[in-house]
Amino acid sequence: MKKKSRPQVSGGDPDAPTDKEWAVMKKYGSFGITDDDNEDHLFKTNDMALLMPDHAVASNQLELHEFWVAKIKEIRARSEEDVWARVQWYWSGNDVAGLIKSFDPSNCGSYERIFSDQYDYVSSQSFNGLANVRDYFEQELAQPNIGEDDFYCRYTLEVKGRKFDPKPNGTCICAIPYNPDDTSEESIMHFCPRPNCRKAYHRRCLVKASYIDTTPSANLPTRLLASSPDSDDPFEFPSYEPPRKKQKQIIRRGSESMHASTTTTNTKTKNRVTLPSASPEPEDLLSVLPADLVKVAEQPIIKGGNAGIVGNVTYVVNARRLVYEALTEGRVPTDWVDIVDVAKGVVKTVGGKIPALLCPDCQGPI
Numbered sequence: 001m002k003k004k005s006r007p008q009v010s011g012g013d014p015d016a017p018t019d020k021e022w023a024v025m026k027k028y029g030s031f032g033i034t035d036d037d038n039e040d041h042l043f044k045t046n047d048m049a050l051l052m053p054d055h056a057v058a059s060n061q062l063e064l065h066e067f068w069v070a071k072i073k074e075i076r077a078r079s080e081e082d083v084w085a086r087v088q089w090y091w092s093g094n095d096v097a098g099l100i101k102s103f104d105p106s107n108c109g110s111y112e113r114i115f116s117d118q119y120d121y122v123s124s125q126s127f128n129g130l131a132n133v134r135d136y137f138e139q140e141l142a143q144p145n146i147g148e149d150d151f152y153c154r155y156t157l158e159v160k161g162r163k164f165d166p167k168p169n170g171t172c173i174c175a176i177p178y179n180p181d182d183t184s185e186e187s188i189m190h191f192c193p194r195p196n197c198r199k200a201y202h203r204r205c206l207v208k209a210s211y212i213d214t215t216p217s218a219n220l221p222t223r224l225l226a227s228s229p230d231s232d233d234p235f236e237f238p239s240y241e242p243p244r245k246k247q248k249q250i251i252r253r254g255s256e257s258m259h260a261s262t263t264t265t266n267t268k269t270k271n272r273v274t275l276p277s278a279s280p281e282p283e284d285l286l287s288v289l290p291a292d293l294v295k296v297a298e299q300p301i302i303k304g305g306n307a308g309i310v311g312n313v314t315y316v317v318n319a320r321r322l323v324y325e326a327l328t329e330g331r332v333p334t335d336w337v338d339i340v341d342v343a344k345g346v347v348k349t350v351g352g353k354i355p356a357l358l359c360p361d362c363q364g365p366i
């Protein structure tokens with residue numbers, strides 16, 4: 001991207017109002033514009049907006065990620081034809097690299113933006129459309145849906161102090177952050193969901209540092225499933241028959257019967273599962289649960305590559321919690337498919353088998 005600085009807080013746009021003039025301009029709640037494709041757009045206070053970069057000729061010649069992104073803080077006007085917005089800028093990785101030499105913009109995605117504390121007065125003529133900007137907190141278990149045309153933001157930047165929150169050092173042993181645009185298999189991040197960990201590691205770094213599970217008889221899927229998002233100890237498979245409750249409905253195996261039952265029962269109900277008693281093996285217990293639910297719960301938690309920006313974190317975490325609940329309470333909610341997207345939860349491998357990796361912190365499987 002050609003480096004050209006944004007309009008600065010004072011004097012960037014010669015027509016921009018001064019702070020003194022701004023203070024007496026009439027306030028508005030919204031304004032409208034027509035873009036280069038003759039489409040009308042309405043902008044309101046607190047909207048996230050796409051703005052024309054000052055080197056651009058026409059908006060229809062730009063890729064979406066090439067637009068500047070800002071949050072509209074206030075709208076004021078000198079007249080109906082001369083409308084201005086006070087905006088707070090989202091910076092791109094390249095913008096940040098222009099300010100901080102040590103910042104490597106290649107660790108940012110093209111749709112990534114860093115929320116700065118820099119404000120400007122911008123003419124309504126510079127606005128092009130609304131932007132979707134999703135907050136992305138990498139350590140959280142419930143992840144937002146970040147679509148292909150969505151911007152996302154995982155850091156804020158205090159411009160004068162050059163301070164990031166959180167620090168853009170990533171959580172991997174290499175101290176290089178996750179780059180959501182790097183789609184290579186070895187760059188896929190493996191996430192440890194345990195409360196004391198909640199960190200993601202590059203696959204290549206784990207392999208290189210030999211964080212590999214060599215337990216001879218390790219049943220990796222079951223070990224992964226037992227890695228709990230809510231406890232630093234592995235989930236303990238019950239060795240007793242769980243307490244029985246009144247509801248009669250019994251689910252035997254597979255998700256087909258679950259789907260069938262959701263059409264005839266209240267979505268808030270939970271289906272009883274009959275768990276084998278007399279010291280069952282984990283595999284015996286899991287075999288009576290919906291097969292797809294178990295399959296998702298047994299996946300490594302990953303992001304990047306063909307798993308997408310936020311990966312399968314949310315779905316695998318939800319699936320593990322549901323499986324633990326089923327095994328301890330003897331019930332599966334009929335609407336489990338609403339919180340576990342099987343297609344997005346199951347890892348699609350391209351380069352063959354995923355290595356059995358260990359978390360450098362807790363040594364649990366990831």
Ligand SMILES: [Zn+2]
Pocket residue numbers: 172173174175176201202205
């Ligand atoms: Zn790494």
Ligand SMILES: [Zn+2]
Pocket residue numbers: 192193194197198359360361362363364
């Ligand atoms: Zn861990």
